Amino acid sequence: MQQETLPSNLPFLKMHGLGNDFVIIDSRRREAIVTPELAKAIGDRHRGVGFDQLAEIRTSSSADIDLDFWNSDGSLAGACGNATRCVGRLMLDETGKDEVTIRTERGILIAQRSGDEVSVNMGHPQRMWDEVPLSHPVDTDFLPLEGEPVAVGMGNPHAVFFVDDIQKVDVPNWGKKVEYDPLFPQRTNVEFAEIRSRDEIRMRVWERGTGITLACGSGACATAVAASVRGLTDKKVRMEVDGGWLTLDWRDDGVWMTGPTQLVFKAEFDTSFLERI
Numbered sequence: 001m002q003q004e005t006l007p008s009n010l011p012f013l014k015m016h017g018l019g020n021d022f023v024i025i026d027s028r029r030r031e032a033i034v035t036p037e038l039a040k041a042i043g044d045r046h047r048g049v050g051f052d053q054l055a056e057i058r059t060s061s062s063a064d065i066d067l068d069f070w071n072s073d074g075s076l077a078g079a080c081g082n083a084t085r086c087v088g089r090l091m092l093d094e095t096g097k098d099e100v101t102i103r104t105e106r107g108i109l110i111a112q113r114s115g116d117e118v119s120v121n122m123g124h125p126q127r128m129w130d131e132v133p134l135s136h137p138v139d140t141d142f143l144p145l146e147g148e149p150v151a152v153g154m155g156n157p158h159a160v161f162f163v164d165d166i167q168k169v170d171v172p173n174w175g176k177k178v179e180y181d182p183l184f185p186q187r188t189n190v191e192f193a194e195i196r197s198r199d200e201i202r203m204r205v206w207e208r209g210t211g212i213t214l215a216c217g218s219g220a221c222a223t224a225v226a227a228s229v230r231g232l233t234d235k236k237v238r239m240e241v242d243g244g245w246l247t248l249d250w251r252d253d254g255v256w257m258t259g260p261t262q263l264v265f266k267a268e269f270d271t272s273f274l275e276r277i
């Protein structure tokens with residue numbers, strides 16, 4: 001792998017939100033360095049460090065920071081709710097402010113302190129077929145696939161299936177099949193949701209470019225929107241994912257997501273490991 005532009009020691013943080021884990025690289029004092037190859041190499045859980053997403057912080061001309069997200073297969077993710085909350089926590093601590101702005105591919109998002117947790121406004125859901133995006137015009141409330149999922153864009157595509165018993169769902173097989181269905185020209189994240197009451201949902205996720213993860217923030221937002229659109233829940237719900245609990249609140253100004261963040265460690269890559277890749 002080409003690595004002339006990389007420093008020999010590259011500092012990074014490992015964080016997670018509900019077990020959705022991230023490597024965070026701060027590139028505010030240099031040019032952005034992450035490439036698809038670097039993301040894949042660091043994302044390898046055996047030969048690299050491993051992550052569900054890699055987030056690269058950059059200087060911003062219009063917000064406190066710019067933020068890019070990469071999947072472990074080297075693809076870019078337009079949105080990542082849990083990493084936004086984790087990086088939001090870093091910026092809230094760094095600045096001492098109660099609110100920070102984060103510019104992502106999706107636009108400028110707001111992160112706020114909420115007791116020990118962090119809330120992020122993930123913006124308005126995208127419900128038009130070409131916004132999600134889908135490959136042709138269809139009813140986004142009932143997609144023409146087995147199980148009739150709801151299509152929701154949250155800056156990245158989601159297909160949300162409602163099931164009676166989540167324990168019986170074969171998430172990897174079903175998830176992968178839907179991820180690559182031609183209806184989704186950019187592939188899709190896939191959520192399976194069981195409604196427990198008007199304000200409680202159990203959700204499991206298959207992430208595009210990553211596979212099963214313990215949580216997916218944008219997927220949780222998409223699931224809350226889908227449940228509300230179908231009339232199954234109220235606009236504010238608690239959601240249990242494999243890694244714990246989130247609160248979702250679909251308000252007039254966007255979908256707010258609140259949950260915990262955790263710093264795991266700070267370390268440095270010895271980037272010479274990349275020479276052998």
Ligand SMILES: N[C@H](CCC[C@H](N)C(=O)O)C(=O)O
Nearest residue numbers: 077080081082156216217218
């Ligand atoms: N874990 C992330 C979502 C990653 C989505 C990514 N897999 C994509 O390709 O869109 C979250 O908390 O929102």
